[in-house]
Amino acid sequence: xxxxxxxxxxxxxxxxxxxxxxxxFVPIVAVALLVWLVAIAVDRLRRRRSPASSSGVGAAVxxxxxxxxxxxxxxxxxxxxxxxxxxxTTGEPQWANARTRELMVNACYGCHSNEVEYxxxxxxxxxxxxxxxxxxxxxxxxxxxxxGTSRGHWDETIEVILEGEMxxxxxxxxxxxxxxxxxxxxxEELIAGLRATPGLGEHEDHDDHEDHEDDQDHEDDEDDx
Numbered sequence: 270x271x272x273x274x275x276x277x278x279x280x281x282x283x284x285x286x287x288x289x290x291x292x293x294f295v296p297i298v299a300v301a302l303l304v305w306l307v308a309i310a311v312d313r314l315r316r317r318r319s320p321a322s323s324s325g326v327g328a329a330v331x332x333x334x335x336x337x338x339x340x341x342x343x344x345x346x347x348x349x350x351x352x353x354x355x356x357x358t359t360g361e362p363q364w365a366n367a368r369t370r371e372l373m374v375n376a377c378y379g380c381h382s383n384e385v386e387y388x389x390x391x392x393x394x395x396x397x398x399x400x401x402x403x404x405x406x407x408x409x410x411x412x413x414x415x416x417g418t419s420r421g422h423w424d425e426t427i428e429v430i431l432e433g434e435m436x437x438x439x440x441x442x443x444x445x446x447x448x449x450x451x452x453x454x455x456x457e458e459l460i461a462g463l464r465a466t467p468g469l470g471e472h473e474d475h476d477d478h479e480d481h482e483d484d485q486d487h488e489d490d491e492d493d494x
Contacts, residue, residue, distance in 0.1 A: 281305055309332075350391070350394060365466045
């Protein structure tokens with residue numbers, strides 16, 4: 270096998286893995302692996318047709334380039350990531366003020382709502398797969414467009430923002446979504462607004478559960494008397 274082709278394939282896998290890690294979607298590396306396998310097939314076909322042909326750097330680059338084009342064209346046929354659906358809003362928190370909602374839209378609505386604005390690159394596989402995966406994962410955890418009408422970790426909103434988990438680092442990496450890259454002052458303003466928004470306060474659900482248990486214990490004591 271062409272050793273230059275092996276080197277290109279290895280570099281492609283490393284690039285795919287690093288890019289996938291940076292963008293929060295590691296499965297992208299599978300595309301790099303597919304390109305490598307197709308490049309090997311192309312190189313073998315070329316050698317079978319022309320046994321005396323060169324097997325140097327030029328041949329390796331040509332096979333890899335041809336494989337890349339073929340794979341990129343084929344994966345565009347995969348329907349996943351092209352729906353760009355935004356279901357109807359069925360509920361939304363009673364935000365403390367308009368500014369709180371504005372900051373939440375900027376920082377979180379890109380994945381945690383039914384008002385997702387899909388960027389142009391969401392039409393190009395495999396990046397479109399990553400975008401779709403992030404939206405599905407985000408809506409599955411908490412969907413602010415279905416507040417009170419679906420299950421979600423509402424009471425963890427403040428916690429994940431304070432811990433820097435939301436928005437995730439990949440969301441604003443490489444200058445993407447600059448509106449979501451909140452300043453320290455904006456984060457403080459957002460947290461204050463969230464604490465004043467019913468249903469989004471820290472440990473609010475936990476406190477309600479404890480109150481319910483206390484009431485139940487009190488009723489049991491009265492029954493015993």
